[in-house]
Amino acid sequence: MGDRMCLGIPGEIIEIRQDRPDLATVAVSGVKRAINIGLLADDPPLPGDWVLIHVGFALSKIDEDEAAAAMEFLEDIGQSYVDEVAALRESDID
Amino acid sequence: MRFVDEFRDASTARALAAKISKLCEPGRHYKFMEVCGGHTHTIYKHGLEDYLPDNITLVHGPGCPVCVIPMGRVDDAIHIARQPGVLMTSFGDMMRVPGSDGNFFDSNAAGTNIRMVYSPLDSLKIARQHPDLHVVFMAIGFETTAPSTAMTVLRAAEEGIDNFSVFCNHVTIIPAIKAILDSPDLRLDGFLGPGHVSTVIGCRPYEFIARDHGKPVVVAGFEPLDILQSIYLLMRQLRQGRAEVENQYARVVPWDGNPVALRAINAVMEPRPYFEWRGLGFISHSAMRMRDRYAGLDAERRFDLPGVRVADPKACQCGEVLKGVLKPWECKVFGTACTPETPIGTCMVSPEGACAAYYNFGRFDRRRVREVSRA
Numbered sequence: 288m289g290d291r292m293c294l295g296i297p298g299e300i301i302e303i304r305q306d307r308p309d310l311a312t313v314a315v316s317g318v319k320r321a322i323n324i325g326l327l328a329d330d331p332p333l334p335g336d337w338v339l340i341h342v343g344f345a346l347s348k349i350d351e352d353e354a355a356a357a358m359e360f361l362e363d364i365g366q367s368y369v370d371e372v373a374a375l376r377e378s379d380i381d
Numbered sequence: 382m383r384f385v386d387e388f389r390d391a392s393t394a395r396a397l398a399a400k401i402s403k404l405c406e407p408g409r410h411y412k413f414m415e416v417c418g419g420h421t422h423t424i425y426k427h428g429l430e431d432y433l434p435d436n437i438t439l440v441h442g443p444g445c446p447v448c449v450i451p452m453g454r455v456d457d458a459i460h461i462a463r464q465p466g467v468l469m470t471s472f473g474d475m476m477r478v479p480g481s482d483g484n485f486f487d488s489n490a491a492g493t494n495i496r497m498v499y500s501p502l503d504s505l506k507i508a509r510q511h512p513d514l515h516v517v518f519m520a521i522g523f524e525t526t527a528p529s530t531a532m533t534v535l536r537a538a539e540e541g542i543d544n545f546s547v548f549c550n551h552v553t554i555i556p557a558i559k560a561i562l563d564s565p566d567l568r569l570d571g572f573l574g575p576g577h578v579s580t581v582i583g584c585r586p587y588e589f590i591a592r593d594h595g596k597p598v599v600v601a602g603f604e605p606l607d608i609l610q611s612i613y614l615l616m617r618q619l620r621q622g623r624a625e626v627e628n629q630y631a632r633v634v635p636w637d638g639n640p641v642a643l644r645a646i647n648a649v650m651e652p653r654p655y656f657e658w659r660g661l662g663f664i665s666h667s668a669m670r671m672r673d674r675y676a677g678l679d680a681e682r683r684f685d686l687p688g689v690r691v692a693d694p695k696a697c698q699c700g701e702v703l704k705g706v707l708k709p710w711e712c713k714v715f716g717t718a719c720t721p722e723t724p725i726g727t728c729m730v731s732p733e734g735a736c737a738a739y740y741n742f743g744r745f746d747r748r749r750v751r752e753v754s755r756a
């Protein structure tokens with residue numbers, strides 16, 4: 288689980304939690320999960336934006352092309368990516 | 382997806398390689414260090430060295446946070462995990478890092494409870510759910526991960542959670558680069574700057590490398606073509622007699638980094654006077670510890686740590702690999718006594734470590750065979 292902590296995974300913001308503006312639901316390869324967007328407080332993402340997710344936090348906003356490129360890179364590295372998404376799936380942030 | 386295809390295009394790679402070749406001065410040898418383990422991974426995975434002219438060598442730097450954790454810190458973590466009522470958490474990468482008496486899995490077999498988590502926030506949640514236990518998060522990583530730890534500490538403080546603490550092992554990239562620049566056995570011509578660390582710290586912290594050491598730095602993305610393009614930019618600077626910081630990865634890395642993340646780190650942590658790096662020894666101001674204000678959430682203050690310095694195993698040449706003095710396969714135990722299943726040194730543990738990256742992709746082309754036979 289989480290065998291490559293340096294990996295950033297791109298995710299698409301689905302919604303910002305009404306009660307907790309520092310939390311957002313993102314979709315990563317069909318997995319929907321809560322992540323923390325507090326580090327982007329200066330310029331908060333909106334639904335439809337793509338972010339680079341690192342250990343449960345959105346670290347930066349990225350454009351959709353970059354997301355696609357990063358995704359392909361990740362899928363290409365195989366098992367580490369599968370593990371990372373599995374880890375994200377098990378992650379339980381609030 | 383056109384963008385991706387462009388990135389993957391082998392003919393673009395060859396065209397770039399040709400442009401790089403043209404910039405080489407005859408008879409000169411160029412050595413560039415890629416600081417980040419993610420770059421090392423891409424370089425081996427795609428055999429990028431095969432595209433480059435023979436007189437350009439890439440050396441793999443210390444940018445794998447797991448690889449640089451010294452044995453003594455693993456022992457300290459296990460010591461904490463052995464205290465009654467403690468549940469220790471860390472990233473999956475840490476589980477197989479050898480301490481002087483085995484790794485976390487061995488320790489669990491002997492009765493400790495060390496769990497992998499995806500995020501420090503998962504640790505905090507475990508603490509909320511288990512008020513009867515004290516949950517320690519072993520924090521590791523460069524500036525990419527430190528903001529997440531800091532945000533988690535801030536949250537724990539806000540909620541007043543007192544059965545949670547952080548065993549802080551965050552390291553900082555700039556002092557490590559300084560140590561490498563000062564190391565007499567290594568002469569480098571330039572650096573590929575780390576991509577994700579730079580999303581946090583930005584590009585300015587590298588300016589001293591250009592200004593004081595006269596060496597170019599190009600912050601690089603992780604695609605094969607990103608790396609080739611960055612090498613091209615380094616070569617062009619050398620050719621034009623410039624030494625500057627350039628940002629090849631501007632589509633992700635803002636020049637000034639992420640100010641919110643920097644503020645969070647700074648609120649919670651302060652530099653340690655010095656910290657030991659596996660293989661590199663003690664480097665001043667190269668790691669972060671928790672500030673006094675968060676003493677209650679600092680595992681180092683809540684538990685008495687043995688803090689014993691443990692020498693690296695004799696056979697281990699990770700220090701040379703981390704400084705880029707040796708290539709992984711030049712270590713005597715590489716692939717024999719030391720494999721990802723039975724790592725002796727840390728560079729074999731994480732897939733970002735140079736030894737593991739090299740082992741996993743096992744590329745043995747013409748040039749490397751030559752280098753091996755020369756070694």
Ligand code: SF4
Binds near residue numbers: 697713728
């Ligand atoms: S082969 Fe093993 S011991 Fe040798 S440098 Fe690599 S990780 Fe260290």
